[in-house]
Amino acid sequence: MITASGHAASGVIAMMDEVQRAAGDSPDACGPVIEDPQRSWLIWLVPPGTSERWIPHRYAMCLGRPHRLALPPLGQMEPPGVFWRRRLRGDRLAPPEPLRDYLDRFQPGPAPHEAILASVLCTIS
Template sequence: MIAPAPAIPTGAQLMRHLVESAGAAREPAADMADLAEMIRTLIAVEAQRDTRVRLGGNLFDVVITSSGIQARSAIALMDEVQGGCGPVIEDPESGWFYWLVPPGSSSRWAPHTHAVCLGAPHTITLPSLNRSVPPGPYWFRPSASDRLVPTGPLREALAQLRPEPTPHAALAARLEIPT
């Protein structure tokens, strides 16, 4: 016995299904919120304003270390490894460096005695692209569209140079993580 072929929905049935599955008329689609956030970020960058962005996704994660002499030596080492270190932000108030590393690095980052790697759902405020000196956070190594800091060589440099003080306790307190 041959089963009848499934009925092909009419155009009207397809439209009704799409309308019903779209949700409330004033409720934006989830992917549109992401797009709107990305557009706001691009406008802020173009206007040379500090810009808050989510870590992870398609952009980057961040490795946090002290910004002391050992960390500065790690930047010099990364300059050699990369032919110019990838983007690093210094926050003189906290005494930290924020190394911008490839997205997804936080999920692969094993605990490190001198650094912490964060990704989603955390955020970071990027200084305007023209800020290269204090006060406030600034680009110690400017952001270039063609590179991030590779985690393997960075991890080795930090293990070798051991920047102090470590950010773990201060970061846990800032993020309100029980220790």
């Protein structure tokens, strides 16, 4: 799932950290989040099949098959380049239901839809 990064998105990450703590997961992080500072995007790793159930949303775009994602190296925890804002762990992904609620609450923008669609169309042609 792709959202804008920035101050509002940092609020979403903080709240998702709280969701994971309440679920009894690690006290230090929500599910994995990649930051692309060049595009000002956050890429949230959500459970497989989420894109098939995801209702269109003003602040997020959920892509599934046939799209692919190149992950940054596991040790890349800061810029330059794309990095892990919250690191990948084998035991969790970002839960989409609370993520959707917090996106509505914090409204990170600008919405990535047009840029994502343009990049997808460029790779198809």
